[in-house]
Amino acid sequence: xxxxxxxxxxxxxxxxxxxxxxxxxxxxxxxxxxxxxxxxxxxxxxxxxxxxxxxxxxxxxxxxxxxxxxxxxxxxxxxxxxxxxxxxxxxxxxxxxxxxxxxxxxxxxxxxxxxxxxxxxxxxxxxxxxxxxxxxxxxxxxxxxxxxxxxxxxxxxxxxxxxxxxxxxxxxxxxxxxxxxxxxxxxxxxxxxxxxxxxxxxxxxxxxxxxxxxxxxxxxxxxxxxxxxxxxxxxxxxxxxxxxxxxxxxxxxxxxxxxxxxxxxxxxxxxxxxxxxxxxxxxxxxxxxxxxxxxxxxxxxxxxxxxxxxxxxxxxxxxxxxxxxxxxxxxxxxxxxxxxxxxxxxxxxxxxxxxxxxxxxxxxxxxxxxxxxxxxxxxxxxxxxxxxxxxxxxxxxxxxxxxxxxxxxxxxxxxxxxxxxxxxxxxxxxxxxxxxxxxxxxxxxxxxxxxxxxxxxxxxxxxxxxxxxxxxxxxxxxxxxxxxxxxxxxxxxxxxxxxxxxxxxxxxxxxxxxxxxxxxxxxxxxxxxxxxxxxxxxxxxxxxxxxxxxxxxxxxxxxxxxxxxxxxxxxxxxxxxxxxxxxxxx
Amino acid sequence: xxxxxxxxxxxxxxxxxxxxxxxxxxxxxxxxxxxxxxxxxxxxxxxxxxxxxxxxxxxxxxxxxxxxxxxxxxxxxxxxxxxxxxxxxxxxxxxxxxxxxxxxxxxxxxxxxxxxxxx
Numbered sequence: 057x058x059x060x061x062x063x064x065x066x067x068x069x070x071x072x073x074x075x076x077x078x079x080x081x082x083x084x085x086x087x088x089x090x091x092x093x094x095x096x097x098x099x100x101x102x103x104x105x106x107x108x109x110x111x112x113x114x115x116x117x118x119x120x121x122x123x124x125x126x127x128x129x130x131x132x133x134x135x136x137x138x139x140x141x142x143x144x145x146x147x148x149x150x151x152x153x154x155x156x157x158x159x160x161x162x163x164x165x166x167x168x169x170x171x172x173x174x175x176x177x178x179x180x181x182x183x184x185x186x187x188x189x190x191x192x193x194x195x196x197x198x199x200x201x202x203x204x205x206x207x208x209x210x211x212x213x214x215x216x217x218x219x220x221x222x223x224x225x226x227x228x229x230x231x232x233x234x235x236x237x238x239x240x241x242x243x244x245x246x247x248x249x250x251x252x253x254x255x256x257x258x259x260x261x262x263x264x265x266x267x268x269x270x271x272x273x274x275x276x277x278x279x280x281x282x283x284x285x286x287x288x289x290x291x292x293x294x295x296x297x298x299x300x301x302x303x304x305x306x307x308x309x310x311x312x313x314x315x316x317x318x319x320x321x322x323x324x325x326x327x328x329x330x331x332x333x334x335x336x337x338x339x340x341x342x343x344x345x346x347x348x349x350x351x352x353x354x355x356x357x358x359x360x361x362x363x364x365x366x367x368x369x370x371x372x373x374x375x376x377x378x379x380x381x382x383x384x385x386x387x388x389x390x391x392x393x394x395x396x397x398x399x400x401x402x403x404x405x406x407x408x409x410x411x412x413x414x415x416x417x418x419x420x421x422x423x424x425x426x427x428x429x430x431x432x433x434x435x436x437x438x439x440x441x442x443x444x445x446x447x448x449x450x451x452x453x454x455x456x457x458x459x460x461x462x463x464x465x466x467x468x469x470x471x472x473x474x475x476x477x478x479x480x481x482x483x484x485x486x487x488x489x490x491x492x493x494x495x496x497x498x499x500x501x502x503x504x505x506x507x508x509x510x511x512x513x514x515x516x517x518x519x520x521x522x523x524x525x526x527x528x529x530x531x532x533x534x535x536x537x538x539x540x541x542x543x544x545x546x547x548x549x550x551x552x553x554x555x556x557x558x559x560x561x562x563x564x565x566x567x568x569x570x571x572x573x574x575x576x577x578x579x580x581x582x583x584x585x586x587x588x589x590x591x592x593x594x595x596x597x598x599x600x601x602x603x604x605x606x607x608x609x610x611x612x613x614x615x616x617x618x619x620x621x622x623x624x625x626x627x628x629x630x631x632x633x634x635x636x637x638x639x640x641x642x
Numbered sequence: 643x644x645x646x647x648x649x650x651x652x653x654x655x656x657x658x659x660x661x662x663x664x665x666x667x668x669x670x671x672x673x674x675x676x677x678x679x680x681x682x683x684x685x686x687x688x689x690x691x692x693x694x695x696x697x698x699x700x701x702x703x704x705x706x707x708x709x710x711x712x713x714x715x716x717x718x719x720x721x722x723x724x725x726x727x728x729x730x731x732x733x734x735x736x737x738x739x740x741x742x743x744x745x746x747x748x749x750x751x752x753x754x755x756x757x758x759x760x761x
Contacts, residue, residue: 421722
């Protein structure tokens with residue numbers, strides 16, 4: 057809310073001109089809201105769309121890169137393993153073709169071949185020749201396996217059927233993990249024999265462990281039953297079953313997204329190794345391999361949030377500034393229309409009072425003369441000259457006529473001064489003149505009116521009509537604030553060498569501190585319910601400025617207010633004053 | 643002194659004339675500019691008191707005509723329009739003229755008449 061307080065336009069809480077017929081012409085709150093929404097929409101929607109597109113493209117690119125890398129790694133490793141196995145199978149095939157069964161029957165030759173294989177390829181443990189009955193007839197190696205019958209073992213059935221065989225990793229008779237590669241060779245007599253080699257798994261495991269997988273991935277080989285054939289960093293020990301189903305057979309490398317043994321999202325690359333029971337698997341934790349993407353994503357979202365915040369701050373600031381100015385201009389427009397209306401109203405009052413005063417003046421003059429004549433007749437005739445009672449009555453009539461005459465002259469004077477008339481003004485006379493309009497009200501309400509004008513206050517040159525309006529407005533306001541029996545003081549004093557100040561001081565209700573800054577604003581009124589337009593003080597303020605002066609206020613709620621008009625002793629020349637005489641001529 | 647009062651308000655001008663007569667001033671009265679010109683042609687007057695606003699010939703115009711025909715004649719204007727002060731000067735036909743504002747105080751009027759005649 058503190059942020060809103062910063063951006064809240066000045067007019068937000070202010071009522072529009074309630075008494076003004078065009079008050080609904082502009083809804084500045086709506087203008088502000090629409091401007092903010094529209095500009096924010098135009099600025100932010102493309103930004104969000106572009107960011108969303110970039111987000112998707114980047115994410116896809118990174119995912120696709122990870123998939124491609126994984127696929128490449130699986131394919132390369134598959135080739136290595138495949139080459140490892142086929143190379144050894146081909147070596148056995150070559151030995152059979154090159155040596156023939158006769159040479160292989162020679163234990164020394166067999167041992168010699170085994171020695172060559174170990175040297176050339178490494179990993180060979182033993183070598184045996186098995187006849188078509190499953191008996192291992194000849195054997196070279198560290199174990200005593202001559203004569204062992206393999207007829208009932210699975211691998212024997214397989215090699216008989218398929219010609220070449222690569223076994224799973226298994227323990228067998230020797231209870232050590234190993235792999236068997238066996239090839240079947242047909243003899244001219246229609247029988248066959250099998251050359252069977254055992255490989256220890258160290259080289260095999262080495263092949264896998266040398267594969268460098270980015271991002272702490274796991275790489276291992278399983279057989280068709282899902283049993284681990286090589287050690288795994290996170291999927292269990294050799295011969296254990298992995299925690300996910302064996303992937304379906306495909307002849308090409310596959311990379312899929314799935315769950316690893318721990319149930320975490322993972323990128324799983326696999327490939328069936330041809331002519332073997334092995335499936336190469338590389339499993340990468342998605343969270344790890346996508347770390348780059350997460351960083352990019354954070355940067356992207358951060359950029360978006362900062363951009364949106366920045367744009368919104370600018371939009372709110374600029375919109376508030378512009379709509380505030382718009383509102384101010386509109387207030388000025390309405391204010392000037394009001395001033396015209398107010399001036400017209402005053403002019404009408406002026407014309408009306410001049411007309412009334414003139415019309416009353418003529419019969420008053422007649423009453424005055426008739427009463428004067430009666431008095432003359434009585435005075436000049438000795439019979440009545442001594443009748444004091446009669447003369448008093450006549451004097452009473454004449455005095456009343458004079459009182460009426462004073463009123464009509466004041467009205468005529470008021471109307472006449474509506475015109476711009478810069479003239480020397482005696483402050484006391486001016487104040488008394490204005491107070492004359494309110495004297496009766498003051499008497500009825502027992503308001504004590506004091507005028508204080510020290511002798512050193514000189515006459516000064518200003519616009520009498522405007523000054524009358526200013527004082528009338530301020531004194532009227534003071535009367536409204538005063539309760540019956542209150543006190544009003546109008547005091548003039550010198551303010552420096554070239555200015556004078558007039559204080560209008562009342563001990564009325566005062567002005568609340570929160571209203572004090574706003575009382576000269578147009579349409580600000582605390583008396584809207586009792587018909588206040590909120591224009592009196594703003595117009596007064598404008599009039600004082602037109603006279604080259606200033607208007608200030610000091611107030612304590614409950615204790616009263618002091619309005620101080622400071623005016624130059626010589627009014628500055630108005631610029632291009634085109635005021636008409638609204639009261640008409642003589 | 644012989645004076646002529648001109649005002650379209652008959653009640654006012656007749657009563658004022660009678661009051662002046664009571665004070666020994668020879669005062670005739672008429673209610674129009676035309677009648678005033680005729681009256682002035684018949685008799686010589688020292689002073690004319692003219693209402694500013696009258697139907698037909700206005701007070702200001704009448705003053706100009708009479709001044710042409712009767713050099714030496716003095717004039718005082720009466721007006722229903724006035725300010726807070728009872729007396730002030732104004733501009734009429736390029737000349738400064740003196741006004742008295744209705745209703746008038748008879749003593750002030752006589753003082754003004756004497757002052758005008760001796761000026």
